[in-house]
Amino acid sequence: MKTIHTNHNLTDMYNHPDVALAIGFFDGLHLGHMSVINTMKEIAEEKELAKAVMTFDPHPSVVLNPEKKRTDYLTPLDEKRRLLEAIGIDYLFVVSFTSKFAQMAEEDFIRDYLTNNHVKEVVAGFDFTYGKFGKGNMMKLEADKQGFNVTAVAKQELNTAKIATTHIRNALIEGHVNEANAQLGRPYKISGLVVQGEKRGRTIGFPTANVAPDEAYVLPKLGVYAVTLKRTGSDQLLKGVCNIGYKPTFHDPAVSAVSIEVHIFDFAESIYGERVEVFWHEFIRPEQKFSGIDALIAQIKQDKESAEQLLADISLD
Structure with missing residues (x-):
């Protein structure tokens, strides 16, 4: 083209x-x-x-x-x-x-x-x-x-509602990913680079890919999502759970930037510097602040299980 x-x-x-x-x-x-x-x-x-x-x-x-x-x-x-x-x-x-x-x-x-x-x-x-x-x-x-x-x-129209960019934007901002995806005709996608983060995830058993969007995308509602991810040049679809937000357990939202961090299931490769595409499938819960590391780890385990169930029918081929 x-x-x-x-x-x-x-x-x-x-x-x-x-x-x-x-x-x-x-x-x-x-x-x-x-x-x-x-x-x-x-x-x-x-x-x-x-x-x-x-x-x-x-x-x-x-x-x-x-x-x-x-x-x-x-x-x-x-x-x-x-x-x-x-x-x-x-x-x-x-x-x-x-x-x-x-x-x-x-x-x-x-x-x-x-x-x-x-x-x-x-x-x-x-x-x-x-x-x-x-x-x-x-x-x-x-x-x-x-x-x-x-x-x-x-x-x-879709289900008697006009298909419109404004409706999709609002649906994403409100966390209604299914509604947005239905009007898009595909999962919403954000592309970006995997950059160095705080590496805190690996210390608690949940390493994450910190994805920095390479353009000005509409960001979904802050919280936890079931997602899939593709690496540049690869058709392999990887499943994961993503947190988009300020990580309030560790940071003050008033002075922190929003981050997109994806924990990829059964994946141990280093992909720093690679361009990836994150596909948003299901909203799991809003972002929240935890009393300590143990409570955070327990919730992440639950989030991972939820994401695995929500993505069970998605083929990796």
Whole structure:
């Protein structure tokens, strides 16, 4: 997959064959987003066009609504890029969402980012908007199109609820991992590096991999989770129990940073410096402060047993 960062240097963007294009911010690449992208892929294959996705960076709220700006994501840009490449997208256009871009006239967006960009098919969600003040919508795009066809994908629902990034974010923040995963269509994932930690876990019989996210991910509710983990370059799925939080038994939350520590079952290798992916499956309990090491160890044993039961049906193949 070729990634093209526009930075509004549009001449560089145009160096590619005719494409079918899915447009949206696509944070999460959830089931609703995938309906748009899969529709684009079907049209591309039928019309023998390259498959392309256009997204924006940063989130438009950074420019349009600073008081409620979104700076953490379900799928930060690099994560989004990896997921799109894995499903066979040929081109990813990353449009810089700046104040200048936000003021662009609707007809200029159509001309510069669609018609001149060799776009022959445009696919987007029914609620996609563009141009200054977001006045352009899918009906107007159909009316004003220049050299391309337009397909609007209807609202996607799960159990009568709209599938939406906001719902998924809220579900994760509240610890409702199952609800978030159902709308994502897969377990929520955070990628990062295994870094040196305090190494306290190994002294109490539960060594952990301290995972430092490499992008600004939405963090689930603080607490203990049943998780799986993959190492870079390996398809092997490892099961574990994860604590995300401040470790209040040892630290003052007011002055400590959040850490993600995974105890991997039946695993003794050193993986410092490796990039890993942590998949979140089930919330077990909130983070809590214990009276001492013995109480902590007893609870960790219970958490491990709970995680083993919750992950029992997940295949390691």
